Amino acid sequence: MHVEIETRGEVNIVRPDLDAIDASNAKELKRHLGELAPRHPRMVLDLEQVGFLDSSGLGAILSVLRKVTAAGGDLKLCNVTPPVRALLEMVRLHRIVEIFEGLDDAVRSWDQ
């Protein structure tokens, strides 16, 4: 699994190179991001590539959210594609995770 990681100050931008996050790869993604969480608790998940997300993908996001929160940080999402956004809203994830239009907005949100 290829996950691109970019660091801007204290913020880590994580960009999975996946068209779809489903039960076939969510576990690996969860583990991968979970390992990053304690060291980089300020995390932006850039979902630009991801055109499909299922319930196990949701589970992975919530797992990472739990870990970054425990480490004193937070998780923010950006560049969410329409089908993924529809799912996030259906489970009301947008009420507990901030979703930004663009990457810069997400990174800047820590400055305020």
Place this chain on the structure above:
Amino acid sequence: MGTVTARRTPHLVGIAGASGSGKTTLAHALARSLGDAAVVSLDAYYRDLGHLDQAARERSNFDSPEAFDWDRCVADLRALQCGQTVQRPTYDFTTHTSRPETEPVEPRPFLIVEGLLVLHHPDVRALLDTMVFLEVDNQTALDRRIARDRRERGRDPDAVRAQFARDVQPMFERYVQPTARWATLALAGTDPVETSVGRLSAHLATTAVALLTDSEARFRLLVGSANDGIYRITPDGIFTFSNRTASAIMDRPETPLIGLSFVRFVRPDWRRKVMRFYRWQIKNHTQTTYLEFPAVTFEGRAIWLGQNTQLEEMDGEVSGLHAIARDITVQRDAADALGEARRREIEAASEIQQTFLHGHAPHGMPDITIGSVALASQDIDGDFFDFLCLRERVLDVVIGDVMGKGIPAALLGAATKSHFVRAAGLLTSREGRLPSVSRLVGKVHAELVGQLRELESFVTLVYARFDLTARTLTLVDCGHSRTLHWHVDTGRCTFLSGENLPLGFVQRATYVERTCDYRSGDVFVLYSDGVTEARSPDGILFGEQRLQAVVERSARQHPGALAEGVQAAVARFSGATTPADDLTCLVLQMDRRTERFALATDVTFHSDLAELDRMRVYVRAACMQVPAVDEDWAEELVLAANETMSNIICHAYYCKAGRTIGLSVTTEPDTLVVRFTHTGERYRPRSTTKPSLPDLTEFPESGFGLYLIDQLVHETRYEVMPDQETSAVTLVKRYHRQSEER
């Protein structure tokens, strides 16, 4: 050594190591063991010091590379390798001068070159097939040197000791030790010579010689070519040998790859794939493989390598991999660029067609369902079609083909199409009623004939008018492919054709129309000659009969699926994915509302989560065949299907591989039905109440699946089939009422 087969060109073995490491002893013992072998000592190539006095000669540094006549040495080894006998010099170690007499050395299947600095000179290394380095501790080396120099060269032990400290040891560290990295085999100089000979023979048998015996020519070709990198890798991926070209490919010709990890040179996103490939080769004992993969050099430059890899086996165990690699970046780039250019050309062509030549099927028209496929060939033939709704419950369809190819044909096609649209609008508004089909075609002909004749072109077309109230089809056929009419009551096809000439063929033309009735459920297929005139690789025409067979077999499918089925049948027949001619196929199904259609039937998946992706493709494709369904709606059904199949894999099959899951997608009026079948555990949701959304503030990592399915579809059914083995999970989602329910 019965396993070693010698070849016509000699195999050169170099043995290097410290003075006193046992090179000469090993070389001669190996020669005896191999039988037909000659030994060449590098010591014979010391430079003549006759111009110096004896004291100066004694002070000379005999352990430095400058002490040797490399040019002569390389020339002799080359000659031997080419099968020539050479006269090697002889050297007097007492006087440090060359003797006048020379000694003949004949080429043998094996030539063993031994000496302190045998691995020092790149030109010598390039000639060596096998490189050995003998390791030894200082004390052993000194003791052996004293004994030898006294015995063979009549020299005093103290002088030998002094020379050892002054020259031998520092020079060893400076010049000899660094050459150990080139060795394909390292041996201990303190081992009994029989042990060393045994190991060296085994190495010869399994490495170079084994490589050669079956395919000497290929090996020669590959090793000889300056473009190829050659290296040996251990089964766990560490370089133990590499030639200069291999290092040069990686941007550092002077840095051997030995000791480095192979995988560090593979582009990161390919590492898993490449490692899996070679693990597979080792596991299956596949003797030779070829793989192309992207690599990154020392300097971070991205390249492509084509790598031939041969297994080295010892007693049935894989002991290493021999690889011959070539930098294929240029070829790859060229192939990619060519592919890209061709792709853009086709894209441009089909964009022209979609923008100017292809009309859009009217959505949501009652009592008629339309499916279409339009593929551009690389040449653009100027196929065009359009749909005109001039009056309620009347649909006009025009489909045509311009003679000629390329942009002129495309423009003429676009012009013809717009003439029809304009003429139909004009005549309707001027006369207050629909113009007859024949009148409309006649008017367009009159407007276009001048231009067409000037361009020496003509247009074949069918203009068809479906009256949905009277259930009649009226058409004018101007030399176009014959319209196919499938009858629901007989299940058979008839062809409708006219006697009219193509537009632009003659100056004055009158057009004759014909009318036929149809029944609810009948199907009409209008198409371009790209369908019927497609040819198999043997030159056989696809023809009307094959088209008729496809339609009669699949006419009860959704029109979109039928159109795609026709296209797929043509592609299979012609063996080409891009048609030679433009291919257009319009399918019109009359009054299909009471019918039930299969959009995807009996697709089988493995009980593997990696199959989810393929399943989603099927469900999306099925949704796209239903015009009333939009993308958002389709994605909801796809997600529900995804959750259901995940559940089947995890709860019915407990994630065990090797089982199967069936899928079918059907459409009924206003509804899409996705049905999965499996033969695993009869899982079903425990509670009969509606699943609720897990509390997100608890960070739940599961429990969303059933909630989502419930939200996304209108109905979920769990059933056991009459065979008592198969279970079915059915998802029902309605589309016409979606807006009021949301």
